Amino acid sequence: xxxxxxxxxxxxxxxxxxxxxxxxxxxxxxxxxxxxxxxxxxxxxxxxxxxxxxxxxxxxxxxxxxxxxxxxxxxxxxxxxxxxxxxxxxxxxxxxxxxxxxxxxxxxxxxxxxxxxxxxxxxxxxxxxxxxxxxxxxxxxxxxxxxxxxxxxxxxxxxxxxxxxxxxxxxxxxxxxxxxxxxxxxxxxxxxxxxxxxxxxxxxxxxxxxxxxxxxxxxxxxxxxxxxxxxxxxxxxxxxxxxxxxxxxxxxxxxxxxxxxxxxxxxxxxxxxxxxxxxxxxxxxxxxxxxxxxxxxxxxxxxxxxxxxxxxxxxxxxxxxxxxxxxxxxxxxxxxxxx
Amino acid sequence: xxxxxxxxxxxxxxxxxxxxxxxxxxxxxxxxxxxxxxxxxxxxxxxxxxxxxxxxxxxxxxxxxxxxxxxxxxxxxxxxxxxxxxxxxxxxxxxxxxxxxxxxxxxxxxxxxxxxxxxxxxxxxxxxxxxxxxxxxxxxxxxxxxxxxxxxxxxxxxxxxxxxxxxxxxxxxxxxxxxxxxxxxxxxxxxxxxxxxxxxxxxxxxxxxxxxxxxxxxxxxxxxxxxxxxxxxxxxxxxxxxxxxxxxxxxxxxxxxxxxxxxxxxxxxxxxxxxxxxxxxxxxxxxxxxxxxxxxxxxxxxxxxxxxxxxxxxxxxxxxxxxxxxxxxxxxxx
Ligand SMILES: Nc1ncnc2c1ncn2[C@@H]1O[C@H](COP(=O)(O)OP(=O)(O)OP(=O)(O)O)[C@@H](O)[C@H]1O
Ligand SMILES: Nc1ncnc2c1ncn2[C@@H]1O[C@H](COP(=O)(O)OP(=O)(O)O)[C@@H](O)[C@H]1O
Ligand code: SF4
Ligand code: SF4
Ligand SMILES: [Mg+2]
Ligand SMILES: [Mg+2]
Numbered sequence: 093x094x095x096x097x098x099x100x101x102x103x104x105x106x107x108x109x110x111x112x113x114x115x116x117x118x119x120x121x122x123x124x125x126x127x128x129x130x131x132x133x134x135x136x137x138x139x140x141x142x143x144x145x146x147x148x149x150x151x152x153x154x155x156x157x158x159x160x161x162x163x164x165x166x167x168x169x170x171x172x173x174x175x176x177x178x179x180x181x182x183x184x185x186x187x188x189x190x191x192x193x194x195x196x197x198x199x200x201x202x203x204x205x206x207x208x209x210x211x212x213x214x215x216x217x218x219x220x221x222x223x224x225x226x227x228x229x230x231x232x233x234x235x236x237x238x239x240x241x242x243x244x245x246x247x248x249x250x251x252x253x254x255x256x257x258x259x260x261x262x263x264x265x266x267x268x269x270x271x272x273x274x275x276x277x278x279x280x281x282x283x284x285x286x287x288x289x290x291x292x293x294x295x296x297x298x299x300x301x302x303x304x305x306x307x308x309x310x311x312x313x314x315x316x317x318x319x320x321x322x323x324x325x326x327x328x329x330x331x332x333x334x335x336x337x338x339x340x341x342x343x344x345x346x347x348x349x350x351x352x353x354x355x356x357x358x359x360x361x362x363x364x365x366x367x368x369x370x371x372x373x374x375x376x377x378x379x380x381x382x383x384x385x386x387x388x389x390x391x392x393x394x395x396x397x398x399x400x401x402x403x404x405x406x407x408x409x410x411x412x413x414x415x416x417x418x419x420x421x422x423x424x425x426x427x428x429x430x431x
Numbered sequence: 432x433x434x435x436x437x438x439x440x441x442x443x444x445x446x447x448x449x450x451x452x453x454x455x456x457x458x459x460x461x462x463x464x465x466x467x468x469x470x471x472x473x474x475x476x477x478x479x480x481x482x483x484x485x486x487x488x489x490x491x492x493x494x495x496x497x498x499x500x501x502x503x504x505x506x507x508x509x510x511x512x513x514x515x516x517x518x519x520x521x522x523x524x525x526x527x528x529x530x531x532x533x534x535x536x537x538x539x540x541x542x543x544x545x546x547x548x549x550x551x552x553x554x555x556x557x558x559x560x561x562x563x564x565x566x567x568x569x570x571x572x573x574x575x576x577x578x579x580x581x582x583x584x585x586x587x588x589x590x591x592x593x594x595x596x597x598x599x600x601x602x603x604x605x606x607x608x609x610x611x612x613x614x615x616x617x618x619x620x621x622x623x624x625x626x627x628x629x630x631x632x633x634x635x636x637x638x639x640x641x642x643x644x645x646x647x648x649x650x651x652x653x654x655x656x657x658x659x660x661x662x663x664x665x666x667x668x669x670x671x672x673x674x675x676x677x678x679x680x681x682x683x684x685x686x687x688x689x690x691x692x693x694x695x696x697x698x699x700x701x702x703x704x705x706x707x708x709x710x711x712x713x714x715x716x717x718x719x720x721x722x723x724x725x726x727x728x729x730x731x732x733x734x735x736x737x738x739x740x741x742x743x744x745x746x747x748x749x750x751x752x753x754x755x756x757x758x759x760x761x762x763x764x765x
Contacts, residue, residue, distance in 0.1 A: 288705035354627035356652030360680035364656035366631030
């Protein structure tokens, strides 16, 4: 089974050859470069990669939330039978009933003067739902995230904690009863205990509603917990995509291994020996030829400098873009017990 | 990990308490903090947002916000800080302690060349000459791993990435050759790969320069494996304090254990349900009478709501915790 395809047959989202470039000060920067993946109903696809690797841009490109002015997108985004990238903006607005996005900092996406119940109803107003239906949907959405409409009604966003605000943002997305939510770093700003609540909540909702999630995060432990499949991005390209076990137990791409080795795990028995590695990030404006990871890659050879590695199936079934993919288990992954 | 016989405390806090006024009455920000850090050792301070980690550091450093009332005894390299005049105290701290904060952008002046910013503390506290300070700064830039340090000296902060700015902050913290390096969430804003590099760098420097180090983080993984001891703060109280490996292997306080189980682990399969901690941290203006964790603790009993648990030791004498009904001791496997 090759894992760029979703786990079951019911693919609802298909992204093909998506590229996004931004122009900044006369220069063009390719933020997303020829990215393809699909997501099935009820499935969670984790999207990991360093800051600036293009995670948010992919999410925004799917929902067409990128600024028009300095952006150029190519490729196709198909949601069921509809090609989103060619829709009129009115038709796209209607698609937001089914596709939603939530962000890392929920507070900044709220109007501070509005009541919580109005914030949660925002999507329903855009859809033109009648007031009576709005009320019942808001109540249901709030209750799905553990709030009681009667107790929170009339309160403003600043009266809630960070975790509560994130739950309100989730309620706002849920109110329109979407089939897919792009979650961009939804727990990054939360404390461990609150993070656990929000993750459990998203998992419950996913299960109860057969909701598909694209879960963007730089925290590989969180992504492991929530995802069925994982895509690893490096400088705008997918370098590896596969099931959770493929990516975490037998990562094929050297970059995936670099990421996994850097995860700060709580391990009472491990004393970390510092290594003197220094990351030199290659320029985005003047891309080098060959593999973009080669300046940081311990396995790089001549061919890596000459030819961009194509995405091909790795022995364990995941898809990988590397001339010399790994096939041995990730060091320490099997024995490393966290606690 | 063994204590070297010649080590003595570089920093110690005894019965330290911090209070501050607010509209809802006095806030008990830190209560009865006791710890001691030996030379060449690394201490991790962990706790969730609002637990008091940064206030503890700021109170020690004498840079707490106006209105903070600090009581208790803080000793730096054997000197009682409260016995010193403010100027002397600032000078002592400036020479002995280097500090790196979370956000390099707010600590670095965008209009001043980074080399000059690194020199500043050296000129103030050690009275270095211009030339001497400059060569030290360049040496340090190369030491923290910046390529072409002589060129970097003349660059401005915006010309560096987040990880490089954090290296520059580390260089600035080292100019006075401190005995103690404090990093307060210094890697929180960085990518995992860069975070690892900066943490590795801190650890290497600590060993090479025979310094003591305090790593403050809300992320328990950051201090695991990189510190000798850890101190767990909850609502302004130390709830557990001991050798890092002991505390992680066998947490005794119920809060430490709850925190550890709330973290997603790399060895759990997908969709494993995480343990949550219901409720909220204590209101500092109106603390509960007993254990601060009692309102959220699944093991709380009547006594927990009435009597504040004192710090007591387990079988391992330096592993201490404040819990009436601690988790069981796990036998040591040889
Ligand atoms: N509107 C824009 N105009 C110009 N450049 C942009 C714009 N949005 C993003 N970029 C650039 O595109 C690249 C990818 O950005 P993106 O926000 O997708 O990264 P990310 O992977 O989500 O990173 P992070 O983990 O920091 O959120 C970055 O180099 C960023 O600076
Ligand atoms: N300038 C300030 N004025 C009043 N209260 C403050 C101030 N700074 C921090 N606090 C309070 O002190 C407590 C501890 O804060 P802090 O040390 O910053 O926590 P941490 O670093 O552990 O996240 C919190 O309740 C916080 O709200
Ligand atoms: S293609 Fe070459 S340089 Fe790129 S990741 Fe694979 S081995 Fe490394
Ligand atoms: S003292 Fe009681 S309430 Fe506090 S942590 Fe221990 S068992 Fe829980
Ligand atoms: Mg982003
Ligand atoms: Mg802090």
